[in-house]
Amino acid sequence: MNDDTPLAACFAALSADLLNAPGDLTCQRVVDRAVEVVPGADRAGITLRGKRGRPTTVAATDEIVELLDKEQYALREGPCLDAAGEEPYRVASDLHADQRWPRWAPYAVDLDVRSVLSLRLHTGSRTLGALNLYAAGPGAFDRQAFDVAAVFTIHATEALRTSALISDLRAALESRHVIGTAQGLLAARYDLSYEAAFAVLRRFSNETNTPLREVAERVMETRDLPSAPTSRDVAGARGAGDEEDGGPAASR
Template sequence: MTTGGTAEARARDTAYAAFFARISEGLLGDPSVPLSFQRVVDRALEIVPGCEGAGITLRGRGRESESTAAATSELTLEADRLQYDLDEGPCLDSVRGGGTLVSDDLRHEPRWPRWAQAAAGLGVRSVLSIRLHSEEENIGALNCYSRSTGAFAPESVELAEIYAVHATGVLSQAQLVTGLRTALESRHDIGVAQGVLAVTYEISYEQAFELLRRLSNETNTKLRDVARQVLTERGLPAGLLP
């Protein structure tokens, strides 16, 4: 019996290895289709049994809060957004070092009482959140949602955890995380710079953005760099005035 069990386990591991090798090839194998966060969450629907909606929460840094990089449905986006608004929930706990978290029925979930009640009101019953991280970087979390209770059996959790490892690897390899973080940081700086100019010169936010854009074009300086100089000098940077 022991030998048979071992042989069965080896066969399962071999099948898993082959399966996830195909997944990695599927994520990176077609050079004509750029890898995206959306592609990763779309594949999660196919791979994780019980998953009816998937999203990726990107870890906040500095002044940033957590945000959803991609989602498969409006329900997923709303369930994620409620976690950010309430500052509680499994994806936040996973991102902040909690590892893998599962809830079989949010109607009876004491760990995140406000979020669980709100998510259950949307029709969500089960949730699975898995941290996406490597030795170099903590990316965020993969979130899987279901309208059914007890949707994520141990096998589903195991498959999701293995998939998360592969997804983390291909996302890092494609440098998507760095690119998105740069975009988010730039957007934040541009928005704050608009506010500084609007208050300092008593102009509208639209006029402030147009001023930033004009300075960027006329001085051949990237918009985010103009914004950062505005933040440093708390006004129009003398070195960029045409």
Template structure:
């Protein structure tokens, strides 16, 4: 058992380590790598993410675990799924005998010899769930109440670091999108003598007319310096109809 002083220092170091990662994939991979350091009996780790209406497991100790962890959402049973949907912490003493998820439990025992697990919801506020951290052991009843309490602290800190990483990536993408659209508008304004509003309207109409996302159309224009048209011909603003367009 890790005493509280050592745990506190380990947790602080882990949070700084996670926060230093460059993007969400690296943050998730690092979380998988450092989590076993906090438990005396931890053979595997998986991290699941909520993405729109789906849940997937992008990071795990190995590929077979990743597949089995993710299978919970297809078959509709498993502790990670329950941690995300119902209980914030789910403890499993022995998957070989636990009646809650018989199909998934048998698969975990047969494939990897996993017998016990802890699943912690990753959330930064009650209405914002990012996913779940799943800790697995080949030993039955491997996790103590102290492990559960410390695991909840690990999950809370990890959720904050993961949220920061995801939000930073989304912000960077939004800034990049605005930048490339601004560059495309500048090209249209200069070439056709349009003001800013008219140039943006042209890009929106072309986006809708060609069923292409505005950002992708803008990137194409910036790269080729040509408004995309049929058969490789450049489209003039006057040739574009005025349909309802959306970004």
């Protein structure tokens, strides 16, 4: 961060920079920029809570961060786990003397890390994970560093949230395209309306407990359902299509 530039202007530019990064690149840009912006930070990483709350390091400035995080997950103790849980932040001025993480702290010191600052990535409705900052020397994160890191975390959280929304929207659009293509294939093969073809897909999805998109992808690959629908299935689908369409099912 340039000392001659007003702090508000720096964070405005930072926010735009983070929001312009697509997908997974957003996470990497967050950690790279964190080291540039937060005074005292030597390296950084992002821990996100996955399925069933399982933590995962999705971005790191270097391999040391990966090792530090991995050991926390294995031991089930450490500042990033606390912050990725319900703690707003965790700061350690000197891990050599810190007793909160008796197994992990000595491991970090052996990797030449003495100071840690972990801050929760929180959207207001849920916790995404934590931003973790590491430094070689003791006392690296003073009040100024903490304040800058706290503001940075707000911008980082918004960038990650926006990136996730865009990814979800893109996935939804892709699913819609795949399902629509599968409908067209079944409609042509069995002389069904689009509504009836969708009924066939949905019935197969329900009966086999397979996500609808996966069923559609199989249809695209094989040009048919994994087990071809019987005449009864087709007749039933045509009837369902008629009911949904409010009249006779139009052929494709």
